[in-house]
Amino acid sequence: MKVIFPFLILALIGLVLRLASSSQSMRPTEVESGPNLTLLISGEELGYLEPCGCAEGQLGGFPRRDSVIQQLGAKGNTLIPVANGDLIKDATRQSELKAEIGFAALKEMGYVAYNVGERDLLLGIDQLKYLQEASGIPFLSANLFHGENRVFQPFVLHTANLHGSQIQMAIIGVLSQSFEIQVENAGADLRLGNPTAVLTDLVEKLDQAADLIVLLAHADLAESEGLASAFPQIDVVVSGHEREELHEDPVFIKNTVLLNTGTKGKAIGQLDIRWSDDRTGPDYEFQALSLSERLPDSPRMIELLMLYQQMLTAENLSADMEREPPTTGGTYVGSASCKGCHAEVYAIWKESKHAHAYQTLISHGHAADPECLTCHTVGFGFQTGFVNIETTPNLPDMGCENCHGVGGNHVKNPQKGYGQVTQxxxxxCHTTQNSPKFDYEVYLPKIQHWKGIGGGYETAKGF
Ligand code: HEC
Ligand code: HEC
Ligand code: HEC
Ligand code: HEC
Ligand SMILES: [Zn+2]
Incomplete structure (x- = not known):
């Protein structure tokens, strides 16, 4: 496990936040509500801290989420943001850096609890404990044990002030019993307790101590529903693990509200909680706030994400990764190597958007981000492919060899038969997520650098 210069990062974050807090106020948006006690639920970002920007209309991202939170807060609401785990997707170095920034961001947004998911466990317990300490957010897991002891605290008590009265909240976290294997893989002596058994003890005690019990269940909807019906003392159950969208309509299991978080941070759930004057209730009102591009980006989140990009650059992450051999053999040579013999083709390609794909990353501040380089440069992830602009200045952009295959052999010994391309x-690269409008019939003519069907191509000059 590598923990990188944590103090430097925290110092930088402090600086960034001071800078950001002096910025301009935001444009008005669609968010509406009066003063309330508001539970804000999110989870399962799976590494999506912001939309990539490849297509219009993408939802989500911390910058928009923070704007919503700030707007709700400005209306006098008492906000309780809680997260239900799986902030990251895997255990790569990039995910470690992302976690570092992601938890700092959650802290800035005022999160009061983080329920550990099975993907988080991939980072390892030491790293998670470090992240908990660095962010100051309590990490929860009532049923994750190391020998006889809990790894993280089972719940957190949170006092919320609402119109002068104090509401005592207990927020508990559990992990689905289906993750035994993931727990074992996360470390020797780690074991997963049965959620029901663990909650039987806890809920009884907390029922006395708290006005409101919230259970964060990192479990699918069926298992969460089971917990909701087994423990009527729990007021709110938040479910979250591999469910597609955030459900607009909460389910009621007797008096317990059952909600889910959605995935990839595309929306945030807002549960307004009200008591009448005689403290009966509570009553609930729920809405899924879709994080659309109409929402402004919060400057302090933008600063944090820029810091993340600086960390990727500082670690030279794109150079420091495993690479597979190219599928067709030979070495990548770059689009300019084709120019000498295919001048006309080259000129057409040079005018296409493909030839500006790396510039796009530069203008969006992602020029060193391995998650983007895959589709915006030549041969990234393969041996002899793009590394970074200094090491492989011949391989930026979406070039000839991404479609026609590795060109080294063809350049040395040009032959017919090289580089057949299919849909x-x-x-x-044109996946449903990155290119939802992709239609081969429409897109293919836009990149045409050959004479139409049966027309034959004016072959390479000089042959
Ligand atoms: C899976 C491949 C893939 C990945 C990964 C990817 N992109 Fe893209 N990107 C595309 C494709 C394909 C398009 C063109 C989509 C279209 O027009 O239909 C595109 C377009 C874009 C555009 C719009 C360009 C324009 O001229 O309008 C931006 C901005 C962009 N990508 C940024 C990024 C960033 C930033 C990342 C990393 C966070 C990233 N991309 C990762 C495939 C990818
Ligand atoms: C290695 C990844 C990759 C492959 C393979 C790829 N593209 Fe692209 N494509 C991109 C990226 C990235 C962009 C956006 C470039 C930019 O503007 O920054 C893009 C943009 C485009 C655009 C421009 C879209 C617009 O908004 O005008 C067209 C058209 C296109 N691609 C067609 C194709 C076709 C057809 C194929 C297959 C024959 C193909 N692409 C294969 C990555 C790829
Ligand atoms: C987005 C994918 C893509 C990119 C990028 C691309 N090509 Fe092509 N190329 C094709 C497709 C599709 C054809 C159509 C012929 C086919 O079916 O293979 C083609 C055809 C050709 C042909 C003619 C083949 C023939 O039978 O007429 C040549 C030569 C060629 N490309 C060279 C290049 C060169 C050089 C570059 C870079 C400057 C380049 N291509 C970039 C997809 C691409
Ligand atoms: C030294 C000259 C030369 C260079 C450099 C060169 N080619 Fe070619 N290329 C040729 C010749 C010659 C042919 C065969 C033309 C023919 O007989 O129709 C050809 C054919 C092709 C074809 C069509 C294959 C077919 O079966 O019709 C593609 C695609 C192609 N080249 C792509 C590229 C790409 C991509 C590069 C750069 C990586 C490149 N070429 C570099 C000379 C060259
Ligand atoms: Zn999960």
């Missing part, structure tokens, strides 16, 4: 080649 499947396009679809490796």
């Amino acid at each position: 499947a080649d396009c679809l490796t």
Whole structure:
């Protein structure tokens, strides 16, 4: 496990936040509500801290989420943001850096609890404990044990002030019993307790101590529903693990509200909680706030995400990763190597958007981000492919060899038969997420650098 210069990062974050807090106020948006006690639920970002920007209309991202939170707060609401785990997707170095920034961001947004998910466990317990300490957010897991002891605290008590009265909240976290294997893989002596058994003890005690019990269940909806019906003392159950969208309509299991978080941070759930004057209730009102591009980006989140990009650059992450051999053999040579013999083709390509794909990353501040380089440069992830602009200045942009295959052999010994292209080649990058409007019939003519069907191509000059 590598923990990188944590103090430097925290110092930088402090600086960034001071800078950001002096910025301009925001434009008005669609968010509406009066003063309330508001539970804000999110989870399962799976590494999506912001939309990539490849297509219009993408939802989500911390900058928009923070704007919503700030707007709700400005209306006098008492906000309780809680997270239900799986902030990251895997255990790569990039995910470690992302976690570092992600938890700092949650802290800035005022999160009061983080329920550990099975993907988080991939980072390892030491790293999670470090992240808990660095962010100051309590990490919860009532049923994750190391020998006889709990790894993280089972719940957190949170006092919320609402119109002068104090509401005592207990927020508990559990992990689905289906993750035994993931727990074992996370470390020797780690074991997963049965959620029901663990809650039987806890809920009884907390029922006395708290006005409101919230259970964060990192479990699918069926298992969460089971917990909701087994423990009527729990007021709110938040479910979250691999469910597609955030459900607009909460389910009621007797008096317990059951909600889910959605995935990839595309929306945030807002549960307004009210008591009448005689403290009966509570009553609930729920809405899924979709984080659309109409929402402004919060400057302090933008600063944090820029810091993340600086960390990727500082670690030279794109150079420091495993690479597979190219599928067709040979070495990548770059689009300029084709120019000498295919001048006309080259000129057409040079005018296409493909030839500006790396510039796009530069203008969006992602020029060193391995998650973007895959589709915006030549041969990234393969041996002899793009590394970074200094090491491989010949391989930026979406070039000839991404479609026609590695060109080294062809350049040395040009032959017919090289580089057949099919729709499947396009679809490796034009995925539903990155290119939802992709239609081969429409897109193919836009990149045409050959004479139409049966027309034959004016072959390479000089042959
Ligand atoms: C899976 C491949 C893939 C990945 C990964 C990817 N992109 Fe893209 N990107 C595309 C494709 C394909 C398009 C063109 C979509 C279209 O027009 O239909 C695109 C377009 C874009 C555009 C719009 C360009 C324009 O001229 O309008 C931006 C901005 C962009 N990507 C940024 C990024 C960033 C930033 C990342 C990393 C966070 C990223 N991309 C990761 C495939 C990818
Ligand atoms: C290695 C990844 C990759 C492959 C393979 C790929 N593209 Fe693209 N494509 C991109 C990226 C990235 C962009 C956006 C470039 C930019 O503007 O920054 C893009 C943009 C485009 C655009 C411009 C869209 C617009 O908004 O005008 C067209 C058209 C296109 N691609 C067609 C194709 C076709 C057809 C294929 C297959 C024959 C293909 N692409 C294969 C990555 C790829
Ligand atoms: C987005 C994918 C894509 C990119 C990028 C691309 N090509 Fe092509 N190329 C094709 C497709 C599709 C054809 C159509 C012929 C086919 O079916 O293979 C083609 C055809 C050709 C042909 C003619 C083949 C023939 O039979 O007429 C040549 C030569 C060629 N490309 C060279 C290049 C060169 C050089 C570059 C870079 C400057 C380049 N291509 C970039 C997809 C691409
Ligand atoms: C030294 C000259 C030369 C260079 C450099 C060169 N080619 Fe070619 N290329 C040729 C010749 C010659 C042919 C065969 C033309 C023919 O007989 O129709 C050809 C054919 C092709 C074809 C069509 C294959 C077919 O079966 O019709 C593609 C695609 C192609 N080249 C792509 C590229 C790409 C991509 C590069 C750069 C990586 C490149 N070429 C560099 C000379 C060259
Ligand atoms: Zn999960």
